[in-house]
Amino acid sequence: MDFTLPKEIEFLKENVRKFVKEVVDPVAMEIEENDQIPEHIIEKSKEMGLFGLSIPEEYGGLGLSMVGKCAIYEELGKTHNGYTTLIGAHTGIGTVGIVELGTEEQKRRYLPKMATGEWIGAFALTEPGAGSNAAALKTTAVRKGDRYIINGSKHYITNAVEAHVFTVMAVTDPSKGAKGITSFIVEKDFPGFILGKVERKMGLRGSHSAEIFFDNLEVPVENVLGKEGEGYVNALKILANGRAGLAARNLGSCIRLLEYCMEYAQQREQFGKPIFEQQAIQHMLAEMSMLIEVLRSITYRVAWMTDQKMRVVKEAAIAKLFGSEVYNKIADLAVQIHGGLGYMKDYPIERFYRDARITKIYEGTSEIQRNIIANELRKEYSKVRV
Amino acid sequence: MNIFVLMKRTFDTEEKITIVDGKVSEEGAEFIINPYDEYAIEEAIQVRDKHGGEVTVVTVGNEDAEKELRTALAMGCDKAVLINIEDDVEEQDQYTTAKVLAEYLKDKNPDLILAGNVAIDGGSGQVGPRVAELLGIPYVTTITKLDIDGNKVTVIRDVEGDEEIIETSLPLLVTAQQGLNEPRYPSLPGIMKAKKKPLEELELDDLDLEEEDVEAKTKTIEVFLPPKREAGKILEGEIADQVKELVRLLRSEAKVV
Numbered sequence: 301m302d303f304t305l306p307k308e309i310e311f312l313k314e315n316v317r318k319f320v321k322e323v324v325d326p327v328a329m330e331i332e333e334n335d336q337i338p339e340h341i342i343e344k345s346k347e348m349g350l351f352g353l354s355i356p357e358e359y360g361g362l363g364l365s366m367v368g369k370c371a372i373y374e375e376l377g378k379t380h381n382g383y384t385t386l387i388g389a390h391t392g393i394g395t396v397g398i399v400e401l402g403t404e405e406q407k408r409r410y411l412p413k414m415a416t417g418e419w420i421g422a423f424a425l426t427e428p429g430a431g432s433n434a435a436a437l438k439t440t441a442v443r444k445g446d447r448y449i450i451n452g453s454k455h456y457i458t459n460a461v462e463a464h465v466f467t468v469m470a471v472t473d474p475s476k477g478a479k480g481i482t483s484f485i486v487e488k489d490f491p492g493f494i495l496g497k498v499e500r501k502m503g504l505r506g507s508h509s510a511e512i513f514f515d516n517l518e519v520p521v522e523n524v525l526g527k528e529g530e531g532y533v534n535a536l537k538i539l540a541n542g543r544a545g546l547a548a549r550n551l552g553s554c555i556r557l558l559e560y561c562m563e564y565a566q567q568r569e570q571f572g573k574p575i576f577e578q579q580a581i582q583h584m585l586a587e588m589s590m591l592i593e594v595l596r597s598i599t600y601r602v603a604w605m606t607d608q609k610m611r612v613v614k615e616a617a618i619a620k621l622f623g624s625e626v627y628n629k630i631a632d633l634a635v636q637i638h639g640g641l642g643y644m645k646d647y648p649i650e651r652f653y654r655d656a657r658i659t660k661i662y663e664g665t666s667e668i669q670r671n672i673i674a675n676e677l678r679k680e681y682s683k684v685r686v
Numbered sequence: 687m688n689i690f691v692l693m694k695r696t697f698d699t700e701e702k703i704t705i706v707d708g709k710v711s712e713e714g715a716e717f718i719i720n721p722y723d724e725y726a727i728e729e730a731i732q733v734r735d736k737h738g739g740e741v742t743v744v745t746v747g748n749e750d751a752e753k754e755l756r757t758a759l760a761m762g763c764d765k766a767v768l769i770n771i772e773d774d775v776e777e778q779d780q781y782t783t784a785k786v787l788a789e790y791l792k793d794k795n796p797d798l799i800l801a802g803n804v805a806i807d808g809g810s811g812q813v814g815p816r817v818a819e820l821l822g823i824p825y826v827t828t829i830t831k832l833d834i835d836g837n838k839v840t841v842i843r844d845v846e847g848d849e850e851i852i853e854t855s856l857p858l859l860v861t862a863q864q865g866l867n868e869p870r871y872p873s874l875p876g877i878m879k880a881k882k883k884p885l886e887e888l889e890l891d892d893l894d895l896e897e898e899d900v901e902a903k904t905k906t907i908e909v910f911l912p913p914k915r916e917a918g919k920i921l922e923g924e925i926a927d928q929v930k931e932l933v934r935l936l937r938s939e940a941k942v943v
Contacts, residue, residue, distance in 0.1 A: 308877075308881065311753070311756065311877060312874055312877055315757075315760075315871065315872055315874070315877060316874070318871070319871050323871070344871075347870075347871075347873055348871055348873050348874060349873045349874035349875040349876070350874065352874070352875070353874075357878075362874055362875060362878060363878075372874075
């Protein structure tokens, strides 16, 4: 058993840490204020190669293992979560479908430009009437010669504003329910693609989610991703693949919050001594540290299991669920330790507190994760007589 | 163009530094490429990209410096050389480093050698000029701009806040001052590629040197941290009294008037 990161991954991680600290952190307030990541920061991130995290080397990406990806996500999680989400959604659900399910031609057409960040990726599953119940999609795709004609709408689509390439789920055979859904690669230039209004969110400023409409959107047949009728399974696969990465991002945010808290608690004085000397504060910090270590363990274990090609359905759901719950708990404690300052917009703590909340909802709510875990338990124990 | 960069691994002076047994403690210290050497690396890469050729980054140190060499390779240098004299030479100083580097460089036909203006640890600024002297080539220190046209080189150097323009020729050694450029971050693809770039390790034997050829010429008597800064004094009371008090303090305490 070896719990150390490979030297080479540690080296990548250190360099991302330096980049995030010196380049992204200084503009975090600006991102929050303007709801926009400055263009030069995105350019520098492209030069850094961050958009190619999840893409194999032969298509211009880094070809990292899941452990390697998680190590980098952990560092990205330490800075403004809107920035983390732009890259996280692109390198996660935005590209993974093409990487895992794409044909050689699709990969060659899309991945090199996505690896450099020239084309940003997004994942379009959620609809006004279909969230956790992904099988209830209303968007339809009808074959017409060498094209499919897609009609319908999606909402809350992360990166929709910036993205060029969308992995879209649509119903090709309404009579078959979940088995009548197909995945498509859609470019925003395809005729019939309409970007709707940008949603106003509680947090994750700088990352933009929007509605999209398909008005007789024409998609060439060669842009079907995976097999017809397997869209639902594809969507679940793509989401499952991202869970360890989400846990790693949350881990990074938690570590950053503990850093802020340790610094503040040792320097802020009340009753004639640093508040760190108060046992109540010490216990909060100990709780944070404990949760972080447990989250670190489960995150990298799931990542390692993924790299060993082991089945991680239950473990990945646990990591996603635990990571988001821990992040919320730690963000709450961080506000408490910082007191009034933790509630102020001039300081980053309240931003993490708001940004934490979505992690219990997006890419599978906490309830859906619990369903997945229970489902796996049923399978595991069905053969066991008690 | 045959370009060499002289690089040093130093502790990060922005992190907490402690002294144990007359030496800066490595425990808990963060190590980095000397920031002035980062300018040198960046400039070397830019010169190569413009004029062609190859950049070799060289350091004198121990095996820990491999990481900083890899970082330089990830930034874009082509080759790295680690001259490890840790086991061979007990007492080292700037003379040692310069002598070893010059010995390594003498048959390499360098066109351009870049180094940092000073290292942020020792801060002597000696190694670059010493290497140039030993190789018998011209050198310009604290440069903020470098233009190469054929064999002709135009350099702007920082002279304590003013600028001096110097024309010289290759082969040449320059030392980099802040403002020369903005060093790039090693990109992640760059880091992956750096794994496959050559990193050669040499020892004193490989340079046909003996310990006595390179032994330190200086002795360190004592190493200590600067005294802790005391809190400033704020004078109070009537302005006229404050002025009197200030003058008295400047005479008796600060002893500057």
